[in-house]
Amino acid sequence: MTDVRHPGLSGLGRNPAAPRGVLLRLAAHAVGRDAMSRRPGRLPDAVVEAMVAYGDGHSAVGLHGGRVSPAMRRRIAAHPDPAIRDAFPGFVRGMVDSGVPLGIAALEEAYGLSRTELVGARDPKLRAAVARGWRDRPAAVQAALLADPDPEVRGAAAEGEHGAVPPELRESCLADEAVRARVAGRVPLTWDQFTRLVDSGDKGVRHAVAGNRHLSAEMVARLLDDDDPAVRVSMALSRHVDARTRDRLYALVEAERATGSGAAEVALHWNFAEPEWLREAPLAERLTYLDCPHAVFRRVLASCRDLPEEAWRRLDDDPELLVRHAAARRPDVPPEVLERLVRAHGEISHLRPWLTDHPRFPRHLLRTFADEPGANVRVVALQDPELPVPFLWRLADPDESWLRRGVAGHPGVTDELLERLLSDPDPEVVREAAANPVLRAARMEGILVAAGL
Numbered sequence: 001m002t003d004v005r006h007p008g009l010s011g012l013g014r015n016p017a018a019p020r021g022v023l024l025r026l027a028a029h030a031v032g033r034d035a036m037s038r039r040p041g042r043l044p045d046a047v048v049e050a051m052v053a054y055g056d057g058h059s060a061v062g063l064h065g066g067r068v069s070p071a072m073r074r075r076i077a078a079h080p081d082p083a084i085r086d087a088f089p090g091f092v093r094g095m096v097d098s099g100v101p102l103g104i105a106a107l108e109e110a111y112g113l114s115r116t117e118l119v120g121a122r123d124p125k126l127r128a129a130v131a132r133g134w135r136d137r138p139a140a141v142q143a144a145l146l147a148d149p150d151p152e153v154r155g156a157a158a159e160g161e162h163g164a165v166p167p168e169l170r171e172s173c174l175a176d177e178a179v180r181a182r183v184a185g186r187v188p189l190t191w192d193q194f195t196r197l198v199d200s201g202d203k204g205v206r207h208a209v210a211g212n213r214h215l216s217a218e219m220v221a222r223l224l225d226d227d228d229p230a231v232r233v234s235m236a237l238s239r240h241v242d243a244r245t246r247d248r249l250y251a252l253v254e255a256e257r258a259t260g261s262g263a264a265e266v267a268l269h270w271n272f273a274e275p276e277w278l279r280e281a282p283l284a285e286r287l288t289y290l291d292c293p294h295a296v297f298r299r300v301l302a303s304c305r306d307l308p309e310e311a312w313r314r315l316d317d318d319p320e321l322l323v324r325h326a327a328a329r330r331p332d333v334p335p336e337v338l339e340r341l342v343r344a345h346g347e348i349s350h351l352r353p354w355l356t357d358h359p360r361f362p363r364h365l366l367r368t369f370a371d372e373p374g375a376n377v378r379v380v381a382l383q384d385p386e387l388p389v390p391f392l393w394r395l396a397d398p399d400e401s402w403l404r405r406g407v408a409g410h411p412g413v414t415d416e417l418l419e420r421l422l423s424d425p426d427p428e429v430v431r432e433a434a435a436n437p438v439l440r441a442a443r444m445e446g447i448l449v450a451a452g453l
Contacts, residue, residue, distance in 0.1 A: 006031040007427035008447040011434025014039050015444075022444050023047045025453045028054050032453075037062025048072045052084055060087035064109055096129045099152075104133040116141075124150035131156035143169060151178035158182040181205045188214040198222070210234035211273055229253045229267035237296070239277045250294060274300050287311060295320040302326035321345060328355055335362045343369065346376035356383055367391055375400045382406045389414055401426040408432035415440065422447075 006029070012018055013026050013035020023043070026032025027050035036043060036051065037059050043051075048068050051059055052075075060083070063076055079085040092110035095102055104115050107129055111118060118130045119141055131137075131145045131153055145157035146169055157163055158179040165173050165183050173183045174193055184197050185208030197209050209215075210223055210231040217240040224235055224245070235241060236249040256264035278286060278300045286304060289297045290311060295318075301307070302315045303326050315327035316337050325348060327333070328341050338361045347354045355361060363384070370381035370391045378395060379402070381387060392413055397403045401424075407413060408421040409432045421433040422443070433439070434447060 004427045006451055007430035008422065008434045009451055010035045010427075011431040011436075012444060012447055014431075014435040015437060015439060016041070017437035017439070018444060019441065020044055020047065022441075022448065024050050025448050027051045029451060029453055030055075030059070031451075033059035034062075037067075039067070041067070042069065043067055045069055045072050048076075052076065052079065055084075057083035057087040057090070060084045061091045062088075064088040065105065096123075096125050099125070099128070101132040102129060104130065104135075107133055119144065124148070124153050127153045128156040132159065135162045137162075139164075139166065142166070146173060146179070151176075154178045155182070181208045184208040185211050187212075189219070191218070194219050194222075203228070206231060207234070213276060215240070224249075229256055229261065229264040230271070233267045233271055234273065236294070237273055237275045239275070239281075243292075246294070276300070279304055283307075290314055295323055298323045299326050303329070305330055321348075325351065325355070329358070331359075333358065333360055335360050338362070339365060342380060343372065343377060346374065346380060356380060370395060375403055379403055379406055382410055385411050387412055389417070392417060396421065401429055404429045405432045409436055411436075411438060413438060415443075418443070 009026060009029055009031040012022060013032050015022075018026075023036060024047055026036060027047060033051050033055050036047065043063075045068075048063060049072070051063065060076065064073065068076070076088075077085060089110040092102060092106055096107075104118075107118055107126075108115055111121075111126070113121075115130065115134050115137075118126060119134075121127055121130070127145070127148060127150065134141070137145075142157060142164060143166055146154055146165065148154050148157070154173075154176060155178045158165065158173065159182060163182060163186075165187050170183070170187050171193070173179050174187075174189075174197065180197070181202065181204045184205050189197070189209070189212065194209065194215075197205050200206070206226075206228070207230045210226070211234045215238065220235060220238045220240040223231055224241070226232065226235075232249045232253050236246045241249070250268075253264045253267055257268055275297055278289065278297060283306060286301055287307070289301050292298055292301075298315065298318060298320065299322055301311075302318070302323050307315075312327060312330070312333075315323060318324050318327070324341055328338055338355050338358055342355050342361075347356065356363070356366070366384035367381050367387055370378055370387070371394075372378050375397065378397075381391060381395065387410065389412065392407050392410060395403055396407045396417065404421060404424060404426065405428050407417070408424075408429050413421075413433075413436060418433050418436065418439060421429055424430050424433070434444075
């Protein structure tokens with residue numbers, strides 16, 4: 001978070017090259033304390049002491065875990081001011097009461113108990129927090145959480161990929177309203193369990209069952225006439241339907257979407273389920289999906305690694321960007337395929353690792369991206385740590401603040417360019433410039449003096 005009034009202080013507090021003297025002066029300002037409380041790595045004890053002396057409970061919240069030494073954690077825990085002493089434990093308790101997920105280490109530190117002790121806590125909200133935060137818990141602990149007397153705890157224990165259900169507890173969990181919808185989509189079902197869940201009248205449960213990858217052909221046939229768009233799309237993804245049926249199901253949902261159905265829109269474009277079974281199918285069967293009109297099948301096919309060269313050529317030229325992107329992640333992808341894809345579209349920011357991090361990406365060409373017409377492509381050039389200074393000046397585009405932000409954090413930025421960016425109208429650009437480790441001590445001093453420190 002950047003303080004718009006003092007973005008330079010926000011950056012200095014995060015600057016890994018800021019000397020201890022700068023950090024001590026920053027401790028006298030609320031913005032500096034806030035930035036340092038979010039700074040990665042351990043703070044010197046003297047800086048922590050100054051933050052506590054100048055600060056309050058707000059800044060003390062961040063003084064926990066590996067950010068402070070064990071000695072300073074003990075001093076904070078014994079501080080005479082309860083606002084300081086209880087800042088982090090109070091924050092964690094508030095998150096627990098609100099049901100906000102926290103890591104198990106934070107719970108242990110805040111409550112002063114081991115995770116095995118926390119599992120038996122009297123407060124069900126705390127037990128639910130443990131179920132959300134202790135992701136590698138043993139099977140015996142998971143079984144105990146699924147059998148907890150409180151429904152919130154049982155529901156938390158069944159959440160996500162860590163909510164495994166032992167075979168002996170499946171029937172009881174499927175009968176439990178607190179966990180039924182979560183469990184129904186993950187465990188193998190008997191025919192009786194399947195029909196009971198589908199006929200329960202609970203839409204969420206029916207959606208979960210429809211997405212269950214363990215469904216038999218008979219179960220899928222039973223759901224083919226369901227008129228719910230989410231169920232229809234789930235059935236279209238099943239291994240047990242033929243191409244004609246799959247096309248018919250998608251066409252029905254598309255027709256509903258065309259009439260303005262929000263449910264159909266969500267089912268088609270906000271459904272992140274994939275036909276995972278396709279990855280395990282024989283190669284000959286998988287290759288039949290090269291011509292599938294539904295991109296999700298081609299995308300899963302492109303995530304395989306044993307396809308023949310002709311298949312890769314077709315997937316590299318697929319009309320759907322995400323299919324081409326998935327194909328480009330194969331270990332032996334030609335460098336020119338990676339370059340072409342990034343040059344045409346830039347990086348897809350939420351898909352990591354980036355294609356430019358692929359071992360076969362031609363990184364010696366990074367600086368050539370600086371002259372591309374699209375700003376989302378030009379920014380790729382900033383990944384070259386030795387990008388020449390004239391390129392950096394060109395990329396400090398007055399119309400693209402996020403490009404200037406990238407330049408402000410580049411290791412090759414000059415004093416002159418950094419000075420310009422420290423006066424940028426965008427506070428985020430100023431923060432990045434002040435956080436750059438190449439910032440000279442004299443300029444750090446100027447930022448402090450301007451803030452009255």
